Amino acid sequence: MYTVVKRRVLAEAIVLLEILAPDVANKAQAGQFVIVRQMHNSERIPLTIMDFDRQKGTVTIVLQAVGYSSKLLTEMEEGDNLLDFVGPLGQPTEIKNYGTVLCVGGGVGVAPIHPIARALRDAGNKVISILAAKNKDLIILEEEMKAVSDEIVITTDDGSYGLKGFATHGVQAVLDRGLEISAIWAIGPMIMMKSVADFTKPLGIKTLVSMNPIMVDGTGMCGACRVLVGQETKFACVHGPEFDGHLVDFDLAMKRSAYFRQEEAIALHEHKCQCQKEGK
Amino acid sequence: MASKMPRHDMPRQDALARGNNFQEVALGYPLEVAVQEANRCLQCKKPKCVAGCPVGVDIPKFIQKITEREFLEAAQIIKRKNLLPAICGRVCPQESQCEAQCILGVKGEPVAIGRLERFAADYEIAQGCCKPECQAPTGKKVAVIGAGPAGLTCAAELARSGHGVTIYEALHVAGGVLMYGIPEFRLPKAIVQKEINGLKDMGVEIKVNQVVGKVTSVQELLDSGYDAVFIGTGAGLPHFLNIPGENLCGVYSANEFLTRSNLMKAYDFPNHITPIKVGERVAVLGGGNVAMDAARTALRLGAKDVYIIYRRSKTELPARAEEVENAEEEGVKFHLLTFPVEILGNEKGNVKSMVCLRYELGEPDESGRCKPLAIKGSEFEISVDTVVVAVGQGPNPLVTMTTKGLALDKRGTILADKETMATSIPGVYAGGDIVTGAATVIQAMGAGKKAAASINKYLATK
Ligand SMILES: Cc1cc2nc3c(=O)[nH]c(=O)nc-3n(C[C@H](O)[C@H](O)[C@H](O)COP(=O)(O)OP(=O)(O)OC[C@H]3O[C@@H](n4cnc5c(N)ncnc54)[C@H](O)[C@@H]3O)c2cc1C
Ligand SMILES: Cc1cc2nc3c(=O)[nH]c(=O)nc-3n(C[C@H](O)[C@H](O)[C@H](O)COP(=O)(O)OP(=O)(O)OC[C@H]3O[C@@H](n4cnc5c(N)ncnc54)[C@H](O)[C@@H]3O)c2cc1C
Ligand code: SF4
Ligand code: SF4
Ligand code: FES
Numbered sequence: 001m002y003t004v005v006k007r008r009v010l011a012e013a014i015v016l017l018e019i020l021a022p023d024v025a026n027k028a029q030a031g032q033f034v035i036v037r038q039m040h041n042s043e044r045i046p047l048t049i050m051d052f053d054r055q056k057g058t059v060t061i062v063l064q065a066v067g068y069s070s071k072l073l074t075e076m077e078e079g080d081n082l083l084d085f086v087g088p089l090g091q092p093t094e095i096k097n098y099g100t101v102l103c104v105g106g107g108v109g110v111a112p113i114h115p116i117a118r119a120l121r122d123a124g125n126k127v128i129s130i131l132a133a134k135n136k137d138l139i140i141l142e143e144e145m146k147a148v149s150d151e152i153v154i155t156t157d158d159g160s161y162g163l164k165g166f167a168t169h170g171v172q173a174v175l176d177r178g179l180e181i182s183a184i185w186a187i188g189p190m191i192m193m194k195s196v197a198d199f200t201k202p203l204g205i206k207t208l209v210s211m212n213p214i215m216v217d218g219t220g221m222c223g224a225c226r227v228l229v230g231q232e233t234k235f236a237c238v239h240g241p242e243f244d245g246h247l248v249d250f251d252l253a254m255k256r257s258a259y260f261r262q263e264e265a266i267a268l269h270e271h272k273c274q275c276q277k278e279g280k
Numbered sequence: 281m282a283s284k285m286p287r288h289d290m291p292r293q294d295a296l297a298r299g300n301n302f303q304e305v306a307l308g309y310p311l312e313v314a315v316q317e318a319n320r321c322l323q324c325k326k327p328k329c330v331a332g333c334p335v336g337v338d339i340p341k342f343i344q345k346i347t348e349r350e351f352l353e354a355a356q357i358i359k360r361k362n363l364l365p366a367i368c369g370r371v372c373p374q375e376s377q378c379e380a381q382c383i384l385g386v387k388g389e390p391v392a393i394g395r396l397e398r399f400a401a402d403y404e405i406a407q408g409c410c411k412p413e414c415q416a417p418t419g420k421k422v423a424v425i426g427a428g429p430a431g432l433t434c435a436a437e438l439a440r441s442g443h444g445v446t447i448y449e450a451l452h453v454a455g456g457v458l459m460y461g462i463p464e465f466r467l468p469k470a471i472v473q474k475e476i477n478g479l480k481d482m483g484v485e486i487k488v489n490q491v492v493g494k495v496t497s498v499q500e501l502l503d504s505g506y507d508a509v510f511i512g513t514g515a516g517l518p519h520f521l522n523i524p525g526e527n528l529c530g531v532y533s534a535n536e537f538l539t540r541s542n543l544m545k546a547y548d549f550p551n552h553i554t555p556i557k558v559g560e561r562v563a564v565l566g567g568g569n570v571a572m573d574a575a576r577t578a579l580r581l582g583a584k585d586v587y588i589i590y591r592r593s594k595t596e597l598p599a600r601a602e603e604v605e606n607a608e609e610e611g612v613k614f615h616l617l618t619f620p621v622e623i624l625g626n627e628k629g630n631v632k633s634m635v636c637l638r639y640e641l642g643e644p645d646e647s648g649r650c651k652p653l654a655i656k657g658s659e660f661e662i663s664v665d666t667v668v669v670a671v672g673q674g675p676n677p678l679v680t681m682t683t684k685g686l687a688l689d690k691r692g693t694i695l696a697d698k699e700t701m702a703t704s705i706p707g708v709y710a711g712g713d714i715v716t717g718a719a720t721v722i723q724a725m726g727a728g729k730k731a732a733a734s735i736n737k738y739l740a741t742k
Contacts (some may be wrong), residue, residue, distance in 0.1 A: 023490075023495050023496070024495060027494065027495055027496075037452060041545070041551060041552045041553060042553055043544070043553045043554045044452075044544070044554075068553060069553055083452070084452040084488070084489050085489065086450070086452070086489040086490075086491060087491075087494065087495070088494060088495070089491065089494060216536060216539055216540060216544070216554075217450075217451065217539065219450050219451075219491055219516075219676065219678060220516070220517055220676050220677075220678065221460075221516040221517070221518070221535055221539070221676060222518065222533060222535045222536035222539050223518045223520065223532075223533040223535065223536055224532075224533075224536045226527050228527055233520065233522075233526070233527060238678070251629075252527060252629065255529055255628060255629030255630075256527070256529055256629065258529075258628075259529040259530070259557065259630070260555045260557065262557075263549065263550075263555030263556075263557065264555065266549075266550055266555075267549070267550045267553050267555065270550040
């Protein structure tokens with residue numbers, strides 16, 4: 001059993017959970033993820049590690065409620081237990097001194113960017129972080145990101161906070177200052193990662209993205225997480241989740257992510273009915 | 281004479297009814313039939329059947345106990361050599377192992393050894409399993425990586441010798457392929473868990489959710505106080521064909537398809553939350569047991585047409601004859617001497633059809649089977665919504681990659697001594713599919729047993 005020791009609501013439908021899992025905390029590194037299963041009939045859900053504390057033996061994850069399983073997870077209370085918590089999985093981010101780097105987090109993608117920014121800064125990089133969201137209320141982890149960055153830039157689609165525009169506008173704004181950027185990490189919705197990668201490709205700036213395909217086991221056994229990277233099929237759970245954004249076939253990845261949409265809607269609907277019947 | 285009696289059929293669920301449910305197909309012998317079948321055995325003085333069993337079960341002796349209606353005794357005799365008889369009685373390819381050697385098979389039909397083994401094991405489970413006796417604790421500790429048949433058997437044998445055993449399993453349940461691969465209708469998961477509970481009763485600790493190579497490593501296990509390590513991580517890495525369209529939505533590896541259905545119980549969606557999509561027309565690529573399991577699962581999940589697509593002809597199908605027959609009876613269609621060169625999709629990226637070539641058979645190749653030769657210009661299209669790739673599995677590199685000094689062969693399997701199962705690292709042993717490549721349950725168990733015997737010797741010197 002893995003106990004929730006802390007719960008914090010970061011924005012509407014976005015929740016931070018700190019979970020007691022000493023073995024995972026002991027080995028976790030920036031860029032890795034875990035797979036969780038809440039109860040006996042739950043799916044195995046992949047979630048990126050937002051933070052870890054080896055002393056306390058905890059791992060922190062940030063969840064956005066998008067479907068039935070993630071919604072149930074965001075409803076967990078402190079003291080509740082998760083049935084399964086597997087990790088750390090995937091390859092850690094390659095951390096070294098690159099020079100000046102950009103860490104771009106879109107929406108809930110700010111969470112996985114956090115440990116990467118911290119590790120890069122600890123390695124001597126100048127870290128400029130860009131936090132992007134639809135509006136002011138959906139900007140998360142601003143304080144935490146400030147603490148691990150030399151500078152932060154905020155963009156919102158509607159201009160309610162920071163610069164008006166998408167994540168790419170933030171990147172543009174930084175580049176306009178004439179800074180030499182050695183590498184960019186961009187994590188967030190698939191469409192945002194694609195835009196950033198498309199934007200930086202002609203500029204020749206190394207851009208890493210963290211792919212979030214549908215997964216089952218997370219250990220290389222099923223191949224559900226296949227992504228096409230430079231014409232080569234890779235398993236995101238073993239070879240990734242981080243890949244060179246200029247080589248990823250995002251269109252295919254987006255189609256693959258949508259494959260179970262109908263079933264996901266059924267799960268949400270059926271279980272809502274169940275809860276209503278049971279008066280929950 | 282008893283041997284003149286024909287071999288007894290095992291009752292099976294009706295072919296039409298069973299195509300719609302996940303309950304076990306083969307129903308097992310009723311008690312009286314078991315006794316009659318047991319009576320067919322000649323009780324040979326030099327029983328050939330035993331040589332055909334990779335773990336050397338004392339076949340005539342357990343069969344004799346069944347004739348004497350000493351069913352629990354019969355189970356105990358099997359268990360001396362084989363701790364998972366309810367599983368082996370169901371999934372061993374008996375026709376090429378113990379039964380292939382039975383003397384009665386020379387002129388007629390062999391004794392139904394597997395069915396009798398299953399009967400005795402099920403009888404014991406129904407009565408409540410007896411706990412195998414363990415020797416006094418030795419104070420030695422062994423870590424076993426992987427809870428498939430190899431790891432489970434090794435762990436059980438070591439526990440019996442009095443060692444402290446901990447199993448590290450990557451998934452959230454123990455059992456390996458028995459849980460995630462072989463479908464419920466061939467091997468009920470409750471049976472697997474009952475046999476595994478027997479291990480827990482013997483004091484074996486099973487730690488699930490532990491991906492070795494990530495959360496810990498072989499070296500760390502040795503450093504943290506284990507006196508020896510056994511690696512039984514199987515051949516879980518799915519192979520694909522590398523043809524265009526293979527990453528379209530609706531193309532599954534057999535592992536993914538079966539794992540969704542078996543381990544995650546997607547057949548009970550939405551009560552179990554993991555989804556699976558089958559569509560109306562399903563093509564399964566390959567002709568082995570894994571392909572048959574995937575095809576029969578697809579039918580049960582509601583597909584209208586399910587095709588086995590195989591490059592060679594029926595005689596070369598690597599699946600067990602019984603499984604091919606079951607699949608045919610349930611309505612699986614066979615497109616033989618056919619294989620795809622490309623999978624085509626629609627605008628959503630979903631599979632819509634496959635372009636296939638027809639094949640003819642040429643001279644036998646290294647494997648002794650006739651080589652399939654593509655017929656030029658024979659392209660044709662089959663419309664399908666789902667493709668399941670079942671063309672084999674290789675070793676998963678998570679453990680081997682992270683273990684310094686572990687000698688591997690060029691396929692990535694671990695090099696282990698055939699007799700002792702010792703690897704290139706002192707105190708580290710390996711067995712099962714991670715050594716042989718994809719093989720059988722009983723072979724994996726045999727390897728686990730041999731390794732346990734060597735580990736025993738090794739620990740005595742430490
Ligand atoms: C390596 C990895 C790391 C991840 N890290 C995080 C994280 O830190 N925080 C977080 O909130 N989520 C993260 N995700 C995504 C998370 O796993 C999915 O949101 C979750 O599985 C959805 O489950 P569900 O049943 O609630 O939704 P579903 O009912 O499965 O889906 C609901 C909607 O979300 C879409 N969707 C489903 N899966 C994904 C996906 N993988 N990516 C994008 N859209 C999807 C569906 O198309 C559908 O529209 C990560 C995924 C991966 C593979
Ligand atoms: C669909 C299917 C049907 C089959 N049908 C039959 C049949 O009818 N009869 C028959 O005899 N054989 C059959 N086989 C083959 C048989 O199941 C295998 O040969 C046998 O299971 C091998 O046993 P094993 O213990 O070596 O490996 P596995 O059963 O593969 O078990 C390996 C275990 O190790 C775990 N593991 C892997 N990596 C790690 C890691 N890094 N850390 C921790 N744990 C790890 C895995 O999760 C798994 O639980 C079938 C196989 C499949 C796939
Ligand atoms: S374990 Fe398998 S091969 Fe051995 S006797 Fe039993 S069924 Fe036959
Ligand atoms: S060879 Fe056949 S008849 Fe002889 S002991 Fe074995 S099972 Fe019985
Ligand atoms: S999730 Fe199964 S192989 Fe990656």
